[in-house]
Amino acid sequence: MIDRVLDQIRAIPEAGLLIGLLVISLVAPFVMPSLVTQMAFLWLMVVMSQTWDTLGGQLGYNSFGNVLFFGVGCYAAAVVQRDSGLPYFEALAFGLVFAGLLAVVFAFVFGFALLGIRGHYFAIATLGLGIAAGELAAGWDYIGAGSGLAMPLYPGGIGSRELFFYFVMYGVATACFFTLRWLYRTRFGLAMNAIRDDEDKAEAMGLRTTSIKIVAWAISAFYLGIAGGVAGNMLGFIDPRDVAFSGATFGVWMVLMAILGGKGTLWGPVIGAVIFHLTKELFWTYLLGWQRVALGVLIVVIVLFFPQGIMGWVAARRTKTGGQGA
Template sequence: MSKNKIFFYGLIFVLGIAAPFLFPAFKLQISIMWILVVLALTWDVQGGQMGYTSFGNIFFYGIGMYVCASVQIGLFFPLAEWTASGGEKTFIHAPFQYFQGIFTGLIFAGIVPALVAALIGYGVLGLRGQYFGICTLGLGVAAGEIAGGIELIGAGQGMTAPPWPKGIGGTELRSQFFYYMCFILMVVAFLFLKWAYQTRFGLVLNAIRDNEDKAEAMGIHTMRYKITGWVVSAFFLGMAGGLMGNMVGYIEPTEIAFSVTTYGVFMILMVMLGGKGTLWGPVIGAIVFHVFKEGFWIFFLGWQYVALGVLIVIIVVFFPEGIMGGLRERYPDKFGEVVDEAAIKAQVVLK
């Protein structure tokens, strides 16, 4: 890695660490922005790198949200009694219990969706084109309805996540804690995918996107790589859901956990805005989209969804290749793909 890139990444990391102190009034909004970056990065694994447009990645996000909260509660209290009695009104987590519960819950919030993705991957990823898209959309919608009928997790009325323990810094420390948790998750997801795209895994995903039949004819086990990509996405999506559920404090099946019409759509729009099939496109798209969205809620309250609809039209009409696509076309020497020796060797192995 060149010195310029090291400086660039270091500068971004320092700004991310310092953001809560530079913009203390916007800690929650920036925390949500990091979650949106994770959602965009993970959707691009299928939608951009692999060419499989998914409308149901929110499925893993919602599972992670419910699993994290359920583990946090179930480690110390009866889950059914918690959801029946309003949770925090009856049971109180001690500080040690709270932190043990949230870290354990986040681990399971990543593992359980990843296992679900592995189990259903062969059947779902065997579909292509619009059939795959419709199937994934059905997963997200069905999951919300199913969760709304399970009394153990609050059914349609939802469930509360464990509240921040009293006497531990108050709301200020709480917001700072979740900010850094979201930031760390975003950094880990970004660095992992950056590494993965430089390996055989990334080359195979692109081969599937370009021509899956030819890739299979070359002897590549495409299904294995498609499932692996979905598992990776599900892992990070589940952890993002676990963090978001705790930040919001209340988990409802159709509007918060399995929010197909909001976050399920947002992750696609963010990638389209930034540029599909690129590493930085989802990051840039998520940041720009979040800034616009928050601005709409401030200046166009009551018309915010109309403004979002206009933004969608603008994205489709004026940014068909996304921001990164436009930059690559105008400045190919600065933003074009650079093929290094490692990539060439990996491509030779692929062949």
């Protein structure tokens, strides 16, 4: 039964699958208006998972500091919107662009400092980035310090705010997906995978491995920074530790979603984000009071039983089926 379902899914052309998903995503908020906010945060999870996988899956560098770019994006967009004096939508547009660009600057700065380190040393080095950033933000009065920062009020009518930010986040997730889809199919993408497979051999072949890693991290930081700016507006309030630089939630979730779906694949992070977000929302709805315990159990299950992820499991089933049919 499972093999038949997998065969049917593989028989669908990728272009048809993409068009179908895009159409469903455009129609979904009108069909289920009560779930628009949850669906918008689903797109945020997709961006987080995809951008983490750029370094963690495609390059094999497990970063625990990507939440830094998300938090930088939150505050960068908020400050531009607050201080620019522009009308709301113009300030939002400039704020999101600035959020992405500032996140890129941070990626280059920390990339030069950290991406020469390998393995567990790199993971440990990035672990403190989000923590340190949260503490610094909590002590900086210009961005609200520990009291947080309130976002400008949306000027539209009741209900239109959620729909507007759904489509903005949907646009960010879609642009991120197609950018990474193109990137992974270029020579640059092949170079990324060569570094993941054997960095010493890649260097011996003449690849400038550190530069490649920095550029890849900057691309993911760009979209994660923009997503942070959108998320800050959706939430309406930015707390330095619980929202912007929340390593215990967003910082961990982006890693788990990529692992659940399958690291180093295009669709794995997307699938992992969808399954993880749906499961998390069900926990929050039906296990109120125990939702964090249930989420902790889910995290343990993902790590223990899905080390290769769903896409890895599908690939193993495909190989097994092909072997039996031979």
